[in-house]
Amino acid sequence: MPAIIQLENVAKVYQTGTLQVRALHDVSLTIEAGEFVAIVGASGSGKTTLMNILGCLDCPSSGVYRFDGEDVSRLDRTKLAQMRNRKLGFVFQSFNLLPRYNAVENVELPLLYAGVLPGERRRRSVEVLKFLGLGNHFQKMPGELSGGQQQRVAIARALINQPQVVLADEPTGNLDSRTSAEILREFQRLHRERKQTIILVTHDPTIDRWGPRMVTVRDGAIAGDAPGKAA
Amino acid sequence: MSFLSAIRVALDALLVHKGRSILTSLGIVIGISAVIAMVSAGEGARLLLEDRLSSLGKNLVLIRSGTPVAQVMTAGGSPLTRDDARAIRQHLGHELTGVAEVQQLQRLVSRRAFYHPTAVTGTTPELPAVRGWHMQSGRFVSDEDIKKMADVCVLGATIKDKLFPNQNSVLGQTVRLESLELRVIGEMAPKGRSPLGFDQDDQLWLPLTTLQRKMGVGDRLTMIVTSTPSADDIEKIKTDITALLRRQRHVQRGNENFDVSSVNEITDLARTVTTVLQLLVAIVAGISLVVGGIGVMNIMLVSVAERTREIGIRMAVGATPANVLTQFLIEALVLSLAGGLIGLTLGLAASFVMAGFLGWPMVISPTAILAACGVSGAVGVFFGYYPAWKASRLEPIEALRHE
Numbered sequence: 001m002p003a004i005i006q007l008e009n010v011a012k013v014y015q016t017g018t019l020q021v022r023a024l025h026d027v028s029l030t031i032e033a034g035e036f037v038a039i040v041g042a043s044g045s046g047k048t049t050l051m052n053i054l055g056c057l058d059c060p061s062s063g064v065y066r067f068d069g070e071d072v073s074r075l076d077r078t079k080l081a082q083m084r085n086r087k088l089g090f091v092f093q094s095f096n097l098l099p100r101y102n103a104v105e106n107v108e109l110p111l112l113y114a115g116v117l118p119g120e121r122r123r124r125s126v127e128v129l130k131f132l133g134l135g136n137h138f139q140k141m142p143g144e145l146s147g148g149q150q151q152r153v154a155i156a157r158a159l160i161n162q163p164q165v166v167l168a169d170e171p172t173g174n175l176d177s178r179t180s181a182e183i184l185r186e187f188q189r190l191h192r193e194r195k196q197t198i199i200l201v202t203h204d205p206t207i208d209r210w211g212p213r214m215v216t217v218r219d220g221a222i223a224g225d226a227p228g229k230a231a
Numbered sequence: 232m233s234f235l236s237a238i239r240v241a242l243d244a245l246l247v248h249k250g251r252s253i254l255t256s257l258g259i260v261i262g263i264s265a266v267i268a269m270v271s272a273g274e275g276a277r278l279l280l281e282d283r284l285s286s287l288g289k290n291l292v293l294i295r296s297g298t299p300v301a302q303v304m305t306a307g308g309s310p311l312t313r314d315d316a317r318a319i320r321q322h323l324g325h326e327l328t329g330v331a332e333v334q335q336l337q338r339l340v341s342r343r344a345f346y347h348p349t350a351v352t353g354t355t356p357e358l359p360a361v362r363g364w365h366m367q368s369g370r371f372v373s374d375e376d377i378k379k380m381a382d383v384c385v386l387g388a389t390i391k392d393k394l395f396p397n398q399n400s401v402l403g404q405t406v407r408l409e410s411l412e413l414r415v416i417g418e419m420a421p422k423g424r425s426p427l428g429f430d431q432d433d434q435l436w437l438p439l440t441t442l443q444r445k446m447g448v449g450d451r452l453t454m455i456v457t458s459t460p461s462a463d464d465i466e467k468i469k470t471d472i473t474a475l476l477r478r479q480r481h482v483q484r485g486n487e488n489f490d491v492s493s494v495n496e497i498t499d500l501a502r503t504v505t506t507v508l509q510l511l512v513a514i515v516a517g518i519s520l521v522v523g524g525i526g527v528m529n530i531m532l533v534s535v536a537e538r539t540r541e542i543g544i545r546m547a548v549g550a551t552p553a554n555v556l557t558q559f560l561i562e563a564l565v566l567s568l569a570g571g572l573i574g575l576t577l578g579l580a581a582s583f584v585m586a587g588f589l590g591w592p593m594v595i596s597p598t599a600i601l602a603a604c605g606v607s608g609a610v611g612v613f614f615g616y617y618p619a620w621k622a623s624r625l626e627p628i629e630a631l632r633h634e
Contacts, residue, residue: 052628057547057627057628057631058628077551077552078551078552078553081546081549081550081551081552081554082549082551084546084547084548084549085548085549085550086549090547090548092547092631096540096543096544096547096631097544098541098544100243100247109544109545109548110548110549112236112240113545113548113549113550113551113554114549115233117233118236157548161549
């Protein structure tokens with residue numbers, strides 16, 4: 001399997017006033033296409049920083065980040081936005097749906113910035129929403145949907161551009177345990193049925209049940225890396 | 232992102248806060264409508280004025296006695312006489328459309344039981360040619376009438392209606408002026424009011440000699456009226472007339488006891504006044520547009536702050552800084568252009584109403600309309616740019632964390 005993500009000696013330092021905060025130091029990590037990876041760790045361990053860098057929302061202070069063989073550590077804001085748009089899909093803890101847009105419009109959003117025409121946008125969004133079992137909720141506003149349904153809309157939005165990697169930052173953090181299990185099952189299904197590369201950051205103690213590779217982050221460095229159970 | 236999609240996104244965002252959007256546009260609405268209404272009013276007033284000025288006669292040069300003091304003629308000095316007119320006719324006649332002598336009095340004119348106070352003007356045959364006036368019917372005073380001191384007169388439209396209500400032709404009838412019985416030989420075509428509001432049709436013309444000799448009012452001319460074929464010759468002819476009359480009347484340069492002026496000077500003055508007025512309006516409107524623009528900028532800054540999270544989400548799913556900049560710039564542009572269009576409509580409506588009330592011609596200036604659209608667009612871009620730029624500089628992770 002080819003490496004889709006390669007981090008080499010990546011460090012991230014935040015400057016807050018005179019105080020330097022070293023969020024990550026010397027992280028090297030390789031993730032192959034089709035892998036299902038869970039990043040776990042205590043809060044403040046640096047896993048969210050790692051996630052932001054992996055998701056091209058933030059740049060490393062030093063080190064090299066190669067995505068699909070291309071060095072993306074020093075891209076400008078526009079290039080990073082295009083990376084996020086075309087090669088990555090995001091799922092957030094707080095869903096981050098636009099409250100004034102209905103389900104289909106939220107899912108369409110990345111296609112708007114990819115320059116896809118309206119008819120095609122609608123067709124693809126409907127298809128993905130159906131795949132996630134939201135066939136009856138196209139026109140609903142986020143406020144009219146349950147937490148689990150909102151997160152499915154967010155997953156649909158992450159999948160809409162057929163990204164090479166889907167990143168999820170605590171996707172079950174705001175959900176009850178039953179809904180959490182449903183969402184995690186959804187990720188597992190994506191991984192199994194579509195060979196989708198998935199990286200998720202989680203606190204969920206039951207995560208190992210779903211059989212991902214477990215990367216543990218502690219104090220800004222990788223403290224453990226257990227291979228996933230064969231799917 | 233296509234331009235159309237960007238406009239839809241902007242409209243959606245503006246419609247969420249309808250009241251706020253409308254209030255924000257108000258400054259632009261007022262500015263633009265003021266510009267449109269005032270430009271239209273100014274143009275209307277100018278056209279009306281030029282219309283009245285041209286009714287006085289084109290390229291008219293007036294010669295009056297007295298000394299010009301601060302633009303006002305003081306009476307006195309030696310009066311203009313027929314000799315002065317004769318000299319002008321003799322030396323400069325070939326360069327002029329004619330030379331007319333005018334002696335004007337206010338007198339009561341009557342016919343049977345009808346009495347009407349009017350301007351009685353003794354004059355010479357060239358007056359209609361000099362002033363560009365036309366006869367409605369009959370003829371004007373002739374050289375023959377002057378020589379014979381004939382008891383004839385020409386009536387203006389207003390006095391004709393007063394003395395002969397509901398009569399079509401009055402040629403051959405007589406009117407009484409003091410002890411004189413005057414036979415009507417012509418009617419003037421209506422000319423309307425002069426720029427100063429004087430009814431030019433409320434006049435009776437008779438041979439100058441008849442007035443001077445038979446009514447015994449002396450030979451003091453009110454003025455000598457002449458005009459040039461082309462406006463370009465006015466300055467030269469004024470200089471020539473002044474030089475000629477100085478010799479004729481034996482006065483030194485600087486001590487002239489007469490004044491040579493042209494109607495074009497009044498026209499120029501009127502134009503200057505309208506231009507200055509329009510400039511003032513433009514300044515006021517400009518200030519209002521700047522204030523309106525600041526309103527747009529203010530509301531866009533509020534909007535960017537309120538929607539930080541939305542911006543974060545859009546950036547996370549792939550909106551480039553340019554996309555975000557465009558989105559907010561279009562919102563500002565739509566706000567101010569909508570204000571501009573509403574202002575344009577209101578301004579046109581206002582000028583229509585004004586034109587109706589004041590009897591001015593309704594002038595719609597395409598330049599003003601284009602300028603209104605252009606200026607409101609420019610205001611939107613100028614004042615919308617800073618908030619839009621601020622939005623585009625947001626860091627996605629910071630923006631996403633914003634509550």
